[in-house]
Amino acid sequence: xxxxxxxxxxxxxxxxxLYAPIVVLIVLSFNNSKSRAKWGGFTLKWYxxxxxxxxxxxxxxxxxxxxxxxxxxxxxxxxxxxxxxxxMKKRNYQIMLxxxxxxxxxxxxxxxxxxxxxxxxxxxxxxxxxxIAHITFNIPYVIFSILPKLQQIDxxxxxxxxxxGANSVKAFWKVIIPxxxxxxxxxxxxxxTMSLDDFIITYFTRGAGVNTLSTVIYxxxxxxxxxxxxxxSTILFLMVLIVLVMSNRAxxxxxx
Amino acid sequence: xxxxxxxxxxxxxxxxxxxxxxxxxxxxxxTLVVFNYGNYIDPAIxxxxxxxxxxxxxxxxxxxxxILYSKYHAGSIKYDVVCTSDYMLERMIKEGDLIKFDxxxxxxxxxxxxxxxxxxxxxxxxxxxxxxxxxGTVGILYDTTKVTEDxxxxxxxxxxxxxxxxxxxxxxxxxxxxxxxxxxxSINTTNTDEIDEAQKLIVAQKPDxxxxxxxxxxxxxxxxxxxxxxIYSGDAFVAMEMxxxxxxxxPKEGTNLWMDSWGITKQCDNVDAAQKxxxxxxREDIAKMNFEYIYYSTPNEAVIEDMDPEVAADEMIVPPQExxxxxxxxxxxxxxxxxxxxxxxxxxxxx
Amino acid sequence: MKRxxxxxxxxxxxxxxxxxxxxxxxxxxxxxxxxxxxxxxVENILAIFEPVHWKAFVLSIELALICTVVCLLLAYPVVLIxxxxxxxxxxxxxxxxxxxxxxxxxxxxxxxxVLLSDNGIINSFLGMLGLPSINIINTPAAIVFGxxxxxxxxxxxxxxxxxxxxxxDIIEAAKDLGADGFTIFRKIIWKLTLPGVISGITMVFxxxxxxxxxxxxxxxxxxxxxxxxxxxEFTTSMNWQLGSGLSIAxxxxxxxxxxxxxxxxxxxxxxxxxx
Numbered sequence: 001x002x003x004x005x006x007x008x009x010x011x012x013x014x015x016x017x018l019y020a021p022i023v024v025l026i027v028l029s030f031n032n033s034k035s036r037a038k039w040g041g042f043t044l045k046w047y048x049x050x051x052x053x054x055x056x057x058x059x060x061x062x063x064x065x066x067x068x069x070x071x072x073x074x075x076x077x078x079x080x081x082x083x084x085x086x087x088m089k090k091r092n093y094q095i096m097l098x099x100x101x102x103x104x105x106x107x108x109x110x111x112x113x114x115x116x117x118x119x120x121x122x123x124x125x126x127x128x129x130x131x132i133a134h135i136t137f138n139i140p141y142v143i144f145s146i147l148p149k150l151q152q153i154d155x156x157x158x159x160x161x162x163x164x165g166a167n168s169v170k171a172f173w174k175v176i177i178p179x180x181x182x183x184x185x186x187x188x189x190x191x192x193t194m195s196l197d198d199f200i201i202t203y204f205t206r207g208a209g210v211n212t213l214s215t216v217i218y219x220x221x222x223x224x225x226x227x228x229x230x231x232x233s234t235i236l237f238l239m240v241l242i243v244l245v246m247s248n249r250a251x252x253x254x255x256x
Numbered sequence: 257x258x259x260x261x262x263x264x265x266x267x268x269x270x271x272x273x274x275x276x277x278x279x280x281x282x283x284x285x286x287t288l289v290v291f292n293y294g295n296y297i298d299p300a301i302x303x304x305x306x307x308x309x310x311x312x313x314x315x316x317x318x319x320x321x322x323i324l325y326s327k328y329h330a331g332s333i334k335y336d337v338v339c340t341s342d343y344m345l346e347r348m349i350k351e352g353d354l355i356k357f358d359x360x361x362x363x364x365x366x367x368x369x370x371x372x373x374x375x376x377x378x379x380x381x382x383x384x385x386x387x388x389x390x391x392g393t394v395g396i397l398y399d400t401t402k403v404t405e406d407x408x409x410x411x412x413x414x415x416x417x418x419x420x421x422x423x424x425x426x427x428x429x430x431x432x433x434x435x436x437x438x439x440x441x442s443i444n445t446t447n448t449d450e451i452d453e454a455q456k457l458i459v460a461q462k463p464d465x466x467x468x469x470x471x472x473x474x475x476x477x478x479x480x481x482x483x484x485x486x487i488y489s490g491d492a493f494v495a496m497e498m499x500x501x502x503x504x505x506x507p508k509e510g511t512n513l514w515m516d517s518w519g520i521t522k523q524c525d526n527v528d529a530a531q532k533x534x535x536x537x538x539r540e541d542i543a544k545m546n547f548e549y550i551y552y553s554t555p556n557e558a559v560i561e562d563m564d565p566e567v568a569a570d571e572m573i574v575p576p577q578e579x580x581x582x583x584x585x586x587x588x589x590x591x592x593x594x595x596x597x598x599x600x601x602x603x604x605x606x607x
Numbered sequence: 608m609k610r611x612x613x614x615x616x617x618x619x620x621x622x623x624x625x626x627x628x629x630x631x632x633x634x635x636x637x638x639x640x641x642x643x644x645x646x647x648x649v650e651n652i653l654a655i656f657e658p659v660h661w662k663a664f665v666l667s668i669e670l671a672l673i674c675t676v677v678c679l680l681l682a683y684p685v686v687l688i689x690x691x692x693x694x695x696x697x698x699x700x701x702x703x704x705x706x707x708x709x710x711x712x713x714x715x716x717x718x719x720x721v722l723l724s725d726n727g728i729i730n731s732f733l734g735m736l737g738l739p740s741i742n743i744i745n746t747p748a749a750i751v752f753g754x755x756x757x758x759x760x761x762x763x764x765x766x767x768x769x770x771x772x773x774x775x776d777i778i779e780a781a782k783d784l785g786a787d788g789f790t791i792f793r794k795i796i797w798k799l800t801l802p803g804v805i806s807g808i809t810m811v812f813x814x815x816x817x818x819x820x821x822x823x824x825x826x827x828x829x830x831x832x833x834x835x836x837x838x839x840e841f842t843t844s845m846n847w848q849l850g851s852g853l854s855i856a857x858x859x860x861x862x863x864x865x866x867x868x869x870x871x872x873x874x875x876x877x878x879x880x881x882x
Contacts, residue, residue, distance in 0.1 A: 007688035014685055017756065018707045021718035024728070025710060028718075035498040037479035037721050055299065077620050084617020094869060096617070098862050099624050101809070102632065105861055107817040107837045110854045113326065113847075114631035120332040136627040139620070141761075144810050148769050148802035182697060182771065186764040189705045190810075197712040203323065208289045208333050209314035217711050219294020219317040221471045223550075224494050225714070226295070233710045240706055248699050322842035426828035428843050467745045467827025472720070481724050598844035602659045605831035 022237060029230035036225070047235075050228040059211040060232070062127070063196065066212060070134035071191035077135070078142025078191075079184060085143070086150040100144075103137045111137060112204035119205065126207035133205040137198065138191035145187030149180040287312040288529050291328065292339040293516070294319060296390075298549035305536050311529045328353070328521070336524040337533060342515045343429070345386050346379035346588040354519040356384040361531045364538040371580065372555035375513060378585035386517035387534055390552040392489035393513055393575060393583060394430055395506040397473070397496075402483040407505040410438035413486070414457060419464040423476055423485030426468035428601040429586060431458055433512045434486060443512055444587045448596060455600045459607055477502060488514065489572050490552040496572075504572050510582030515555075638851035651852025655860075660836060660853060664860075667833040670747065671815035674754040675762075678811050679804070681755070682762040686770050686800075697771060704760045712757070716824050719753060720744070723825070745827030753821035758814070762807040769803030770796065809865075816861060833857060 029047070033040025050056060085096045103111055115136065119129045153176065161171040177184075199214040206215065217229055290302075294317040302313045316333070318324035321344035328335055328348075338348075348354050359365060365387065372388045380386045398407050402421070405412075413422055425431050433443040435454035445451065466482050473485045474495035487495070492504040518537070520530045536542055540558040547554045553573055554560065560574055568574050575583075589597065642648040654660055694700060707715070722728050723744045730740040743749045773796065781791050819834035833853070840850030 004692065007691060010684060011688055011692075014681065014759075015703075018704070018759070020722060021715040021756075022707050022710055024718035024721055025714055033498060034494070035475055035478045036717060037475050037481075037724070037727075038498055077623055080616040080618075081620030084614050084620065087613035088617070094866060096621075096624075097869070098866065099628060101813055101862065101865065102628050102858065104810070104813045105817065105858050106632075106635075106854055107819070107834050109838055109841045110635055110851070111631075113330075113841065114635050115627065116327070116330055116332055117634045118627075118631035120330060125332045132627055136623070139623070141810060144806040145765060145768070148765050148806045149772070151802040152769055152772050152799065179772070182701070182768040183765075185698060186701050186705075186768060189701060190761070190764070193705055193708045196709055199713070200323075203318070204327060204332075206316075208291075208316040208335070211317075213711060214713075215317065216294075217713060218319050221713070222293060222319060223295040223490075224471075224474065225717070229711070229714060233714060237706070237710060240702075240709065244699060244702050244706070248696060251696065320842060322845060325845075326841070426823065462829070465829070467829065469824075469828060472717075472824060476724070479724065479726060481726055594844060595846065598839070598846070599659075601843075602663075602831065602836060602839070605829075605835070606659045606662050 022233075025230050026234045026237070028227060029234040031227060031230075034224060034227060046227040046231040050231045050235075053228060055211060056213070056216060056228060056232065059213050059216045062210060063212040063214070066127070066130060066134055067192045067195040070131055070138055070195050071188050073131075074135045074138035074142050074191045075184060075188045078139045078187060079146060081139065082143045082146040082150060086147060100140050104140045108198070108200040109204075112201040115201065116204040124207065125205060127210060129205045129207070130202055130210070130212075133201050134195045134198065137201060138194050141190040141194055142184075142187035145190060146180055146183040149183035153179055285526060286310065286529070287314055288526065288533055289314045289316065289334060289336045290339075290533070291316050291318065291324060291335045291337070293317060293324075296339065296516075296550065298546050301537075301542055301546060304542070305533060308536075309529070309532055311532070313533070331523075334523045334525075335521050336526065337518055337520055337530050339389055339516055339518045342379045342517070343586050343588045345517055345519055348519065349380060349385050350588070353522055354385045355522050355524070355527070357387070357520055357531055357534065358527075361528075362535045362538070364535055364540070367538050367540060367543065367556045367558040369555055369557040369560075372515070375515060375580075375583075375585055376517060378587055379515075380517070386519045387538070388555040389516045389518055389537070390490070390550060391513060391515040391555060392553050392572075393506050393579065394425075394434060394486065394488055394511045395492065395504055396484055397477055397487045397492045397502055397504050398484035399477060399480060399482070399499075399501055400503050401480075401501050407484070407503070408508050410434055410507045410509055412484070414438065414461055416464055418483045420466055421483035422465055423473050423482045424458075424461070424465050424468050425473075425486045426470050428597060430486065430512065431601075432597060433586060434507075437507070437509045437511060440509065443584045444589075446590075446593060451596070451600065455604060459604055462604070462607055474498070489575075490550075493551050493572055506571070506575070506579050506582075508582070510584065513580065513583035513585050515585060635851045636855060638847045639855045640852075641848060643848050651848050652856045654849060654852055655856035660833070663831045663833045663836050664857070666830065667816055670751055670754065670832065671812050673751050674758065674815050675808055675812045677751065677755050678759050678762040679807065681759060682766055682807065685763055686767045687796075689767060690770055700767070701764060704763055708757075708760060713820070715757075716753060716820060719756065720824060723749060723752070744825065745829060747826065747830055749825040749827075750821045750830065750832075753825040754815050754818060757818075757821075758811040761810040765803040765806040765810070766800055767803075769800045773799050813861065816857070 028036055030042050030044070031040055032043035032045070085093060088096060115133045116125070119125070119132065123129050157175055157179070158171055161175045162168070166174065197214065199218045202212055203215055213232070217225060220226055220229070288311055290313055292315070302315060305311065306313055318327065321341045324338070324340055325344055325347070327333070328338065345354070368388055372391065373383050375391070376383055376386060376388055396407050396413070403418070412418065413424070432451065432454050435457050436443050436445060436450060439450065439453055439457070441450045467476070469476065473487050474491045476482055477485050478495045478498035489504065496502045496504065518534050520527060524530050537546070538556065540556070540562070543554060543556040543559045544562065547556070547559050551573070553575065560568060571579065639651050640647050640649065642650070655664060689700060725740070725742055725744060733740050743752060777795060778791055781795055786794070817834040817837065819832055819838050822828070822830050822832050822835055837850050837853050840846045840853065
């Protein structure tokens with residue numbers, strides 16, 4: 001029991017570490033001063049200004065579409081890829097793992113410029129080139145999330161399913177997928193994360209007039225980040241939090 | 257196996273379809289692709305322009321001159337008009353990326369003062385390629401609660417009196433520029449002995465420096481995390497709005513006058529629309545709107561004359577002639593010299 | 608035949624990698640071996656061994672390694688505790704760990720600057736409690752701090768996923784056989800989570816090698832990592848040849864190191880021949 005108390009404290013500290021900057025952003029969204037480091041009184045004006053800002057609203061839409069689409073495609077490609085790589089012999093396995101590392105290993109500016117130079121040859125820069133770029137740097141995170149789960153799979157589970165008459169596709173869907181599902185989920189979520197965060201690759205692969213939240217925010221750094229960005233972060237954060245709590249409640253009810 | 261081939265084919269065609277989708281629906285005749293720094297125009301101005309002329313503006317932002325140039329140069333997007341900094345414009349003119357504008361097509365270009373056309377000559381010797389947009393100086397922003405003496409020289413950064421309490425520039429050009437000025441040399445010197453001397457100074461200064469920042473300096477000083485910092489005049493203004501105890505000084509040895517100007521690219525196939533847009537930016541009411549949004553020094557004399565006397569008296573917004581006399585515009589260094597600087601800068605950063 | 612077809616599930620991915628990773632990389636490789644005047648050279652790649660670059664490279668490896676070790680040391684207990692607490696909603700836990708990362712990266716880094724600075728929130732708080740202040744801002748410690756913050760979830764998630772899979776009866780059986788806690792950990796838990804640990808290490812160490820924002824903002828721009836050098840070659844000094852050369856060299860060295868590590872770690876592969 002005592003161990004559990006210490007455990008809870010430790011988890012609490014880690015959560016504090018992960019969420020401390022978010023608390024700062026939420027506080028700053030009510031700050032009546034443009035400086036991020038000085039408190040100038042409470043205000044809600046950044047929230048009203050946010051909704052009047054059509055550039056930010058467009059960027060938000062692009063960002064969300066891009067993040068979800070790229071994460072979905074990357075998860076599908078990555079899942080198939082991971083299963084395939086897992087079945088490979090040692091040599092090919094290593095080559096594929098090495099190649100998978102490349103987008104993570106290159107500095108973003110290198111990946112960005114390389115993709116831009118390559119894609120402008122046959123595609124006009126726009127949403128599609130951004131999507132391709134995002135899928136490309138998302139896949140490694142999906143693969144590295146799914147591979148360890150695959151390597152854990154107990155041979156007997158799959159064989160038992162086959163012995164009981166399931167064909168390989170069915171055994172795959174009914175037996176393997178449920179086991180590696182946590183890996184798929186975290187791979188997908190990491191892919192969304194990477195897509196939301198990227199700036200430099202997006203900058204080089206986007207078309208004129210297309211913005212994501214990252215490109216808007218980085219563009220503002222030079223002249224000072226507008227506090228509307230903090231209100232937007234706050235709103236997004238609360239929305240995701242509410243969805244989380246709701247889905248949690250729903251699943252609790254189901255259990256009952 | 258067959259299924260996989262189908263899947264692959266599907267993927268390829270999907271990508272191709274998306275490509276064509278994003279390519280269509282563009283009427284290049286009546287659109288203008290504008291490339292500028294972030295947050296560097298009042299967005300309302302673009303709306304007014306679209307309303308008045310029926311020309312659609314596609315607006316793209318970059319963070320630094322270099323990444324703007326990289327993307328422009330890849331030819332990935334047909335940019336029509338570009339706003340960037342002095343030395344980058346010089347490079348673009350030299351490489352034939354910009355075309356001459358037709359002054360007779362402009363109505364409001366005379367609003368730009370003679371002084372600023374003269375400064376432009378440093379990078380656009382004939383004043384035929386670029387139109388000044390905003391300019392400013394590089395100086396010292398200091399906290400008057402911590403610094404009581406007069407700040408009028410770069411020396412205060414180098415004499416160790418505020419060790420651990422100063423913020424310098426994390427920018428190669430600006431660091432060598434101010435050190436060369438402090439030593440009494442030209443910022444555009446090609447004499448490597450002079451540059452080496454500057455290198456010795458900044459290496460010796462490194463232990464005294466709290467941090468090297470560019471965009472972060474204003475917030476750090478506004479919070480009181482440092483006694484003084486080297487900063488662009490435009491940023492200084494933002495910081496002083498946040499904290500009344502701050503003051504800005506341009507050292508007596510002189511400094512860099514930076515200028516951001518507009519140019520029309522050689523890819524532009526609707527030069528008329530481009531010129532209309534640039535002329536529009538010079539128009540008094542628009543330039544005033546823009547000035548009030550950005551608050552950098554404007555070269556538009558119609559705006560300066562119309563300014564609130566209190567604002568006009570601010571040396572940061574309208575630098576007096578004696579400050580301007582000491583200023584130089586940074587020029588594009590030759591590739592060899594750039595490499596020389598770059599190696600010194602890396603050595604300095606590695607210390 | 609069955610084994611064949613599993614392998615070929617990777618075909619679309621292989622196709623994707625060739626198109627959008629390998630082919631674009633050829634541009635970078637081409638820049639790396641061209642000298643800017645139409646000739647070819649290996650100077651740009653070998654430039655990694657120049658003292659300035661080598662120093663930045665070694666420093667990057669050091670910081671990335673420290674960051675990886677700290678992440679592992681922080682993450683493993685988190686996962687063990689989560690397992691002990693027997694929380695049912697695995698999805699919720701994963702989401703709670705990732706949620707902060709959905710706020711924009713640069714805004715979070717600036718938030719840390721506000722928190723950590725000498726007059727910052729943390730120090731004001733410590734001062735109020737009469738505790739000594741922490742002055743890590745603008746030092747390498749702050750860089751590592753920022754990296755650990757940003758990469759920690761990448762370590763927790765794969766380990767968490769692999770640990771949750773271990774059935775309790777295995778551990779119970781081991782206990783019945785008289786194994787003590789440490790032996791259970793070493794012989795069962797650690798071994799079974801090893802694939803997750805390796806994934807975590809890869810997803811932390813590899814991106815940490817080329818990050819440069821932490822050293823520019825939290826490190827006060829006083830320290831030069833290889834990521835800073837590469838970024839600077841592509842921007843300020845507009846020397847794409849050197850930037851590409853350094854990238855290729857960096858990539859080669861890291862991939863070689865990882866291949867060697869994997870060679871010495873073959874047992875992690877091999878138990879997966881289930882198809």
